[in-house]
Each structure stands twice: as structure tokens, then as C-alpha cells.
Amino acid sequence: MPKLYAELGAWWPLLSPPDEYVEEAAFFRGVLKEKGLPPAPALLELGCGGGSNAVHLKTLFDRVTLTDLSPQMLEVSRALNPDCEHLEGDMRTLRLGRAFGVVFVHDAIDYMTTLDDLRRALETAFVHCAPGGLALLVPDHVRETFRPGTEHGGTDGDGRALRYLEWTYDPDEEDTTYTVEYAYLLREGNGPARVEHDRHLCGLFPRAEWLRLLREAGFEPEIVGDPHGRDVFVARRPARSRRVAGPPA
Incomplete structure (x- = not known):
């Protein structure tokens, strides 16, 4: 997961x-x-x-x-x-x-x-x-509507904040999947942000x-x-x- x-x-x-x-x-x-x-x-x-x-x-x-x-x-x-x-x-x-x-x-x-x-x-x-x-x-x-692309966003909450970069691409057009990579910047309080990477495999x-x-x-x-x-x-x-x-x- x-x-x-x-x-x-x-x-x-x-x-x-x-x-x-x-x-x-x-x-x-x-x-x-x-x-x-x-x-x-x-x-x-x-x-x-x-x-x-x-x-x-x-x-x-x-x-x-x-x-x-x-x-x-x-x-x-x-x-x-x-x-x-x-x-x-x-x-x-x-x-x-x-x-x-x-x-x-x-x-x-x-x-x-x-x-x-x-x-x-x-x-x-x-x-x-x-x-x-x-x-x-x-x-x-x-399959007919797929386009690679990037998005970004995120918001501030109560004592914490998140920003993300999302990168969608299809490394193999012959199979039934594409990939979405996320980079998260997570910050709590006034401390420094930490970075998390997350890969999502999706069907196409x-x-x-x-x-x-x-x-x-x-x-x-x-x-x-x-x-x-x-x-x-x-x-x-x-x-x-x-x-x-x-x-x-």
C-alpha cells in the first residue's frame, strides 16, 4: 500500500x-x-x-x-x-x-x-x-486519454503543513499500468521539513x-x-x- x-x-x-x-x-x-x-x-x-x-x-x-x-x-x-x-x-x-x-x-x-x-x-x-x-x-x-504530466500543491493545517510534487508517466506502453511518483515535504510546527517519496502503480x-x-x-x-x-x-x-x-x- x-x-x-x-x-x-x-x-x-x-x-x-x-x-x-x-x-x-x-x-x-x-x-x-x-x-x-x-x-x-x-x-x-x-x-x-x-x-x-x-x-x-x-x-x-x-x-x-x-x-x-x-x-x-x-x-x-x-x-x-x-x-x-x-x-x-x-x-x-x-x-x-x-x-x-x-x-x-x-x-x-x-x-x-x-x-x-x-x-x-x-x-x-x-x-x-x-x-x-x-x-x-x-x-x-x-488508455486513449492518458497523458504524462506533473502537478503540485498542498496546504497548511493546524501546526503542520504539506507540499507535494506529483509526476505521472508510463514507462511501458505495452503493459496495463502507469506510474505516479510523489515527493512530499512535510513540516510540523516551526521545525524543518522532511521529505518522503511515494510511488503509486495504477492500471490503464x-x-x-x-x-x-x-x-x-x-x-x-x-x-x-x-x-x-x-x-x-x-x-x-x-x-x-x-x-x-x-x-x-
Whole structure:
């Protein structure tokens, strides 16, 4: 697991504060409203991270369940979303025995680095999606949209501050992964900053593979472009299906 989601998890709000998600979350809210939410909908987020999306989306739902593989990130999210259910789990294997009106997977889906990983995550989304419900999946890149690049940012907090440099590149265009390198400068109080390096390995697949795996899972998918140039996969679980999820939540 990358350092950012483990020993550096408590620094997450300074790297990616919730107010940076306002515009993006407004787009997701618009998509969900346009596609139609069921009465008294429930939301399941797979890979919720620090909960920065949920804090803006949860008012659409009667109940919200947030899951993540990282205990440290769940702790950050609980502080931000104490009104939501939090559960530790791997999106490839999670089985709650319940179904939800909406299943949301933000950029945590990027950590599916093989087609088998991605297939298993999409099956998890399907079995937790109520008949007639929606799954919303938001990878940072598909093969057709990938561009290398750099970003930087960070903020000051209460007695601590963080700055970062992010470098995204693809060292091998023939495989199904790309690399994101982070350099963090972390400072506490008035002391000197320390430096941490963190490497993230992410999955990269063509649109056609995404659509194929979504259909094989049982979804009826479509692609919606977002203001950041990403492919957002909106997948409907048919109201009648041979596959069986849990009772609607």
C-alpha cells in the first residue's frame, strides 16, 4: 500500500482537502440526478479514501456506506463523515450481502492494475447494485486519454503543513499500468521539513475493455465526459437480471 494511505494517512487532508472536490462533486450530483435516483436511495462508495467526495454527495442519500482497504483513510473519513457507516474492505472481494441504489467508485479504481483486478472490482459493484440502480466509476485515465504530466500543491493545517510534487508517466506502453511518483515535504510546527517519496502503480486500460468488462458483469454501461477530460462510466443494472445481489438498501 502506498505511504499516503498508510503511515502518511493523517496528512491526507492537507494534500487533498475536501473543498477541492466541490466542483467535481457537483458534476457527479448532476449526472446522478439526470440518470434518476430511486426513492430513499442508499450509496455505497468503494475506495472512499479520506471521504472528500462523500462529504459533498451524502445529502442526496438516505444512507451512506463508505468502504476502503486502508484503516488510516477510514479514520480520516470518519472524522469528516461521522454520520456515515464505515467498513474496511477490498473492492475486489467485498461482499456485504446488501444492495444499494448507487455504487460509486472514484479514482481508487486506478489501483486495479490487471484486467482480472478490474473485472473483480466491477463484479463487486454489480452485486452491490440494486436492480435498476446505478454504478458511477471514475478512473483518472483510460488508455486513449492518458497523458504524462506533473502537478503540485498542498496546504497548511493546524501546526503542520504539506507540499507535494506529483509526476505521472508510463514507462511501458505495452503493459496495463502507469506510474505516479510523489515527493512530499512535510513540516510540523516551526521545525524543518522532511521529505518522503511515494510511488503509486495504477492500471490503464482501453475504453473497449472497460465497456466489455462492465457488460460481462451484467451492467448496461455508457460513457459521459466530465470537465476534466475523463471518461466517466455510468452503468445501469437492469431492473430484471439473472444475476442476484442482496436485498435493496
